[in-house]
Amino acid sequence: MTGNKAVAYKEPGKVELIDIDYPTFELKDGPGVNPANVGRSVPHGVILKTVATNICGSDQHMVRGRTTAPPNLVLGHEITGEVVEVGPGVEFIKVGDICSVPFNIACGRCRNCKERKTGICLNVNPDRPGSAYGYVDMGGWVGGQANYVLVPYADWNLLKFPDRDQALEKIMDLTMLSDIFPTGFHGAVTAGVGVGSTVYVAGAGPVGLAAATSAHLLGAAVVIVGDLNKDRLAQARSFGCETIDLSEGGPAEQIEQILGVPEVDCGVDAVGFEARGHGHDAKEAPATVLNSLMDITAAGGALGIPGLYVTGDPGGIDDAAKKGALSLSLGTGWAKSLSFTTGQCPVMKYNRQLMMAILHDRVSIAKNVNAKAITLEDAPKGYAEFDAGAATKYVLNPNGYLN
Numbered sequence: 001m002t003g004n005k006a007v008a009y010k011e012p013g014k015v016e017l018i019d020i021d022y023p024t025f026e027l028k029d030g031p032g033v034n035p036a037n038v039g040r041s042v043p044h045g046v047i048l049k050t051v052a053t054n055i056c057g058s059d060q061h062m063v064r065g066r067t068t069a070p071p072n073l074v075l076g077h078e079i080t081g082e083v084v085e086v087g088p089g090v091e092f093i094k095v096g097d098i099c100s101v102p103f104n105i106a107c108g109r110c111r112n113c114k115e116r117k118t119g120i121c122l123n124v125n126p127d128r129p130g131s132a133y134g135y136v137d138m139g140g141w142v143g144g145q146a147n148y149v150l151v152p153y154a155d156w157n158l159l160k161f162p163d164r165d166q167a168l169e170k171i172m173d174l175t176m177l178s179d180i181f182p183t184g185f186h187g188a189v190t191a192g193v194g195v196g197s198t199v200y201v202a203g204a205g206p207v208g209l210a211a212a213t214s215a216h217l218l219g220a221a222v223v224i225v226g227d228l229n230k231d232r233l234a235q236a237r238s239f240g241c242e243t244i245d246l247s248e249g250g251p252a253e254q255i256e257q258i259l260g261v262p263e264v265d266c267g268v269d270a271v272g273f274e275a276r277g278h279g280h281d282a283k284e285a286p287a288t289v290l291n292s293l294m295d296i297t298a299a300g301g302a303l304g305i306p307g308l309y310v311t312g313d314p315g316g317i318d319d320a321a322k323k324g325a326l327s328l329s330l331g332t333g334w335a336k337s338l339s340f341t342t343g344q345c346p347v348m349k350y351n352r353q354l355m356m357a358i359l360h361d362r363v364s365i366a367k368n369v370n371a372k373a374i375t376l377e378d379a380p381k382g383y384a385e386f387d388a389g390a391a392t393k394y395v396l397n398p399n400g401y402l403n
Helices: 057-063 164-169 171-178 180-190 206-217 230-237 251-259 288-296 330-335 351-359 379-387
Strands: 005-011 014-019 046-054 079-086 098-101 148-151 198-202 222-227 242-245 264-269 297-304 339-341 371-374 393-396
Touching: 014 379, 046 098, 046 171, 057 379, 079 148, 079 171, 098 164, 098 171, 164 171, 171 180, 171 351, 171 371, 171 393, 180 206, 180 264, 180 297, 180 351, 198 206, 198 251, 198 288, 206 222, 206 230, 206 264, 222 230, 222 251, 230 242, 242 251, 251 288, 264 288, 288 297, 288 330, 371 379, 379 393
Parallel strands: 198 222, 198 264, 222 242, 264 297, 297 339, 371 393
Antiparallel strands: 005 014, 046 079, 046 148, 046 393, 079 098
16 A cells, blocks of 8 residues: 655644555545544545645644644645546546645535535535635545545546646646635735725735735736735735835835825735734734724725634634634724625636636746745644744645656
8 A cells, every 4th residue: 555644733833744544535534524524435536646735824823723623633725736546436537637626625516616606615514614625624634735635526626737747847836726826816806906906915924925916917006015024025025015014013104105195995814813913012913904904995995805714713812812703893894885705715716717827927926925845754844934934835745746
């Protein structure tokens, strides 16, 4: 039997490389697997040999102990792979295909999937609508930070790259299609970004940089990125963004220095529930980003909120935050007629178009997020450096496909 190693969450602050079973076409019991999913047959699935699998800020929430993730949960929802086995119910995907895997697991058959709402599929997670690989409360589908991974509903979920050689040449860009590029793009689209827009992106992590990249792709006139991390702000400037350093205070005054007015047309929250306040000694204040976005987004505008918010946070600053309840100034949003879009990005709504933009040299997402390939064995080091604020998108290389 072929061996399979994977990155697993062990305890707050610690991940470890462990041995796990080679996938089969059945969902087995294990850490985080919903009992109703145990024994679920997956004849419509494929087994992928992982080409690239990325460390995500959403993974970091779990690794910091800020979710109810159980020990030994195998991580990884940003997956690109080569098909090595196909189930008997797979018709169009073939062995040898190299494909991007949307982080949303979707059946393609329920009402929501048919309406392109693949982030809230009704059939793959007994807990709630929506599912993902290697993530807490998402049904228990095994994560892809591993040598091999099972992907269900393969004909529906997988985005096949049209040419193998071209795909491998651009794989550091294409691996971003599984999550952060569509997620950032979704944030920009739902914020209403268009030709001539002024845009503020809160957060200069990989999703924020992907949102800023997407805003440029959509024709924004000015893209401003705010963060407390100077290295990440420098990364945003490297591809033409204006930046504001939130350690020096709130965004409104600094936006006015750039635009002449203290507001923007469109706002994107790429931070989520571990947000901090503004100023040199900023402490955790989870409602900060949403409230500041409402303040600085022009009346009639929109907020795209791809940043993650949870219903269970053991490390929350108070009892309300531990349940995902934040003190929002909803009156501000109502008075300004602002629109809000939250939740998982429906990756399949955007991934093919963004693939074409990559393949035809319209965008360099890997460069913009400072992607760096590391070995699977170096994953713990990558997690630690990312958690410390490195301005880097770490891409794991479990099987030697990446240079």
